[in-house]
Amino acid sequence: MERLGAVELAVRPLRAPDPGLVREGLLEGLRREGLGLLRWDRDAAALRDRLRFLRRHLGEPWPDVSDEALLERADAWLEPELGRARRRADLGRIDAGQALTRLLPWATGEAARLDALAPERVEVPSGSRIRVDYTDPERPVLAVKLQEMFGLADTPRVAGVPLLVHLLSPAGRPAAVTADLASFWRDGYRAVRAELRGRYPKHPWPEDPAAAEPTRYTKARQARGGADTP
Incomplete structure (x- = not known):
């Protein structure tokens, strides 16, 4: 982008933007505009509600799925989809429900009890x-x-x-x-x-x-x- 003061003279898309910078830009966009940029279908929203319920009543190891916690850990649960995204519109193609499953307590074995505890x-x-x-x-x-x-x-x-x-x-x-x-x-x-x-x-x-x-x-x-x- 070329500017003269506040006036844009020319805008040229980068043909090979640095992936790290793109990723950081998308993360910043998520933090600024919120998780609504992702694709939340009925099942994804329901999974988040079930996890919020388990966190409220059972605590650890069930994850905190508040907006603040999810945005703070976005780089953990949104990979590898985030690494493949190149523009804002790509965030809307990320299945938030599928991504949320990465936060389940797999290491402790509790993840297998999700349907028993919160069917x-x-x-x-x-x-x-x-x-x-x-x-x-x-x-x-x-x-x-x-x-x-x-x-x-x-x-x-x-x-x-x-x-x-x-x-x-x-x-x-x-x-x-x-x-x-x-x-x-x-x-x-x-x-x-x-x-x-x-x-x-x-x-x-x-x-x-x-x-x-x-x-x-x-x-x-x-x-x-x-x-x-x-």
């Missing part, structure tokens, strides 16, 4: 495998149809932490929120049943949900063995 999905009594939302690292959320949880007294846990269960109506709207299923079946379910069974008469609303059979189906489909699509 992407948990199986509920109906047999469905429901995705867990770890957006809030303090209390992950399990949003599931109320009828699919019949018969379960113990609230599902991940890494020893009770999930915050959002019990949904047949239309998928929140009917109740609880971290204590046994207490809900005993004290809260009756009011929900009174409000919703008239609105959704095709779905089962047993008087004793703690002893009822969980189901993904309407009463008619349940009677036919659940052959139809839920």
Whole structure:
């Protein structure tokens, strides 16, 4: 680039820029503009949330995945992709989720326990495998149809932490929120049943949900063995 004071006279792209300088420039750009320059798809964001949850509740050796910590260690977890990048647009092609796996505690063997400690999905009594939302690292959320949880007294846990269960109506709207299923079946379910069974008469609303059979189906489909699509 040639300048006359503040006026640019000419700009010529470098044909063979020094790789070290390019790398440092990209790192500086990341620090200045943030991790949003990388490609964060749903799976990558979910992995980061799971790691943030494990760090919050179990600590070491699970990595700190805050913005500050990731930017500080960018040269460690973004290689070799960072070394291949030549311009800002190349950062947007880096799969942040794949890169994050380099921070897992492989050396201690704990990395193999990721899916056991913070599973992407948990199986509920109906047999469905429901995705867990770890957006809030303090209390992950399990949003599931109320009828699919019949018969379960113990609230599902991940890494020893009770999930915050959002019990949904047949239309998928929140009917109740609880971290204590046994207490809900005993004290809260009756009011929900009174409000919703008239609105959704095709779905089962047993008087004793703690002893009822969980189901993904309407009463008619349940009677036919659940052959139809839920």
